[in-house]
Amino acid sequence: MEIQSSAIAGTLESSDIQITVSRGDSGIQIELTSDVEKQFGAQIRKVITDALQALGISRARVKAVDKGALDCVIRARTLTAAQRGAGMAEEPVWEAL
Numbered sequence: 001m002e003i004q005s006s007a008i009a010g011t012l013e014s015s016d017i018q019i020t021v022s023r024g025d026s027g028i029q030i031e032l033t034s035d036v037e038k039q040f041g042a043q044i045r046k047v048i049t050d051a052l053q054a055l056g057i058s059r060a061r062v063k064a065v066d067k068g069a070l071d072c073v074i075r076a077r078t079l080t081a082a083q084r085g086a087g088m089a090e091e092p093v094w095e096a097l
Helices: 037-054 071-085
Strands: 007-009 017-023 028-034 060-066
Touching: 007 071, 017 037, 017 071, 028 037, 037 060, 037 071, 060 071
Parallel strands: 028 060
Antiparallel strands: 007 017, 017 060
């Protein structure tokens, strides 16, 4: 699966994360903004990367604005944004969940 256009999922509300994905040149590049980046930045990046790889995405640019989201929320928002960006929102890849 490849990201074909920019897509967004999530909100800027407390306990949520807003994920924006767009087509990348090489690898998965993550720009993270979070109040808890020092404590959990590596874990947030890992959850985002794992979710994209579960969809078979190896090239993407991700902008993540975290407001204290749990891992399950981060994963759900990433999968939703990626499937929207890949044009698969109408036919989700349930195996990746």
